[in-house]
Amino acid sequence: MRKPSVFTSRRSELDIKMTPMIDVVFLLLIFFVWTASFQVVEHILPSSVSAVTGTSPIDPNQPVPEIEDFEDVVVRVVSENGRVVWRVNDQPVANLSDLKRQLQTIASIKKDAPVILHPDPGVSLGDVIDVYDLSRLVGFEKVQFAASESI
Amino acid sequence: MRMPDRLRNASGEFNMTPMIDVVFLLIIFFLVSSHLAKQESQMELPLPAADSGSLPDEQSTNPRITVNVLNDGAMMLSGRAIKAAELQEVLVAKKAKVGPDLEVRIRGDRKAAYQFVEPIMLSCARSGIWNVTFAVYRTEDVR
Numbered sequence: 466m467r468k469p470s471v472f473t474s475r476r477s478e479l480d481i482k483m484t485p486m487i488d489v490v491f492l493l494l495i496f497f498v499w500t501a502s503f504q505v506v507e508h509i510l511p512s513s514v515s516a517v518t519g520t521s522p523i524d525p526n527q528p529v530p531e532i533e534d535f536e537d538v539v540v541r542v543v544s545e546n547g548r549v550v551w552r553v554n555d556q557p558v559a560n561l562s563d564l565k566r567q568l569q570t571i572a573s574i575k576k577d578a579p580v581i582l583h584p585d586p587g588v589s590l591g592d593v594i595d596v597y598d599l600s601r602l603v604g605f606e607k608v609q610f611a612a613s614e615s616i
Numbered sequence: 617m618r619m620p621d622r623l624r625n626a627s628g629e630f631n632m633t634p635m636i637d638v639v640f641l642l643i644i645f646f647l648v649s650s651h652l653a654k655q656e657s658q659m660e661l662p663l664p665a666a667d668s669g670s671l672p673d674e675q676s677t678n679p680r681i682t683v684n685v686l687n688d689g690a691m692m693l694s695g696r697a698i699k700a701a702e703l704q705e706v707l708v709a710k711k712a713k714v715g716p717d718l719e720v721r722i723r724g725d726r727k728a729a730y731q732f733v734e735p736i737m738l739s740c741a742r743s744g745i746w747n748v749t750f751a752v753y754r755t756e757d758v759r
Contacts, residue, residue, distance in 0.1 A: 488637055492644070499648045505757040507658075508669030509721065510750040512737065542730075584730045590685070591664040591726030593733075594752060598666035610737060 510598070512610070538571055538605075540564075542584040542596055549592045565599055572603045583611040659684050659692065664726040666752040678747070679714040681707070685724035689732035700732075704739040711743055723751040 541552040551558040553571075558564045571578060580600045584593045600608045661684060683703070684692040691698050693706065711718050720740050724733050740748045 492641070495644050495648060499644070499651065505753050507663065507672065507751050508666070508754060509672045510666050510669040510752050512722070512748040512750055586729060586731030586734070588730045589726060590724040590728045590730055590733050593730050594664035594666050594726070594750060598668050598752075601668040610734070 538578050538580045540582050542588045544585050544587045568603045577606050579607040580605045581609050581611050661725050663751050663753050665755040665758040667755050669752045678717045678719050680719040682721045685728045685732055687725045687727050700735040707743040719747040721749050
C-alpha cells in the first residue's frame with residue numbers, strides 16, 4: 466500500500482478510529498436482534514387420544530351418558546349467546562375458578578375417575594383447552610374428549 | 617487513517633485481529649440465520665394457552681404431521697388447504713408409510729370453533745394414530 470503524503474502523520478493524531486467502533490456497534494446490534502426473540506416458545510399438550518392405547522377412546526356411536534355417575538366426570542362446555550358456560554355432571558358452574566374447585570374436590574376423592582370433556586361444536590378451541598388443561602392440572606389421570614355426533 | 621509503521625510490522629507476523637473479527641461475525645451470522653430459519657417453518661397462529669404442557673422434544677426423530685386450524689375453520693396441512701374428508705386418507709397413507717410412531721400435532725387458533733378440531737381427532741383415532749398433541753403457549757406468554 467502506498468503511504469499517503471507527508472500530511473498524514475500530522476492529521477493522524479486527531480483522528481478517531483471509527484472501524485472498531487462500527488464493528489462493536491454492529492455486533493451489539495446483531496446480538497440484541499437475536500436475543501429479542503419475536504416468537505414465543507410453543508409447548509405441547511398430549512391429547513386424550515394418546516393417553517389410551519388399544520381401544521378407540523372416541524366412539525361416535527356411543528352417546529355421552531346423561532345421568533350423573535360418579536364413575537365418570539362429564540364436563541360440558543356450552544356456548545350460550547356468546548358466553549361460555551360449564552356443566553359438571555349437569556350441574557352448572559359459574560366460572561373457571563369454581564370449575565377448578567369442583568374438579569379439585571373430585572380429584573382429591575378419586576384421581577383415576579375418567580373425565581369426559583364434551584364441548585359444544587360452537588365453543589372455541591381456546592375454551593376447550595382451558596378446561597382440558599385445568600383437568601390435567603388438578604391431577605386427573607384420564608381426560609378424554611367425547612364425540613357426540615357422527616361426522 | 618494512520619498507517620502502520622513499516623518498520624515495526626516488517627518482521628512478518630500476522631495481524632490476527634481483523635481475522636478474529638470476521639470469523640466472529642460469520643459465527644454470529646450463521647447462528648442467527650439458523651435460528652430464524654427454524655422460526656419461519658411455522659405458520660403464525662394465536663395458539664390456546666395452557667400450563668400443563670411440556671416442551672417438545674427437539675431431538676425426537678418421530679415422523680410428524682402438523683395440522684393447522686385457522687380462525688375460520690380452514691385446515692392447513694404443509695402449506696395447503698385440506699378438507700376433513702381428505703385428511704383421513706392422508707393420515708392413513710402416511711401411517712402406512714412411516715409406521716405407528718407417527719405423531720399428529722394440532723396447531724389450532726384459539727378462536728377456532730371446536731367443531732373444526734373434533735374431526736381431526738376423530739380421523740386420527742380412526743386411522744389408529746394415538747400420538748396426538750396440541751400446540752399451546754404458556755399462559756404467562758399469552759397474557
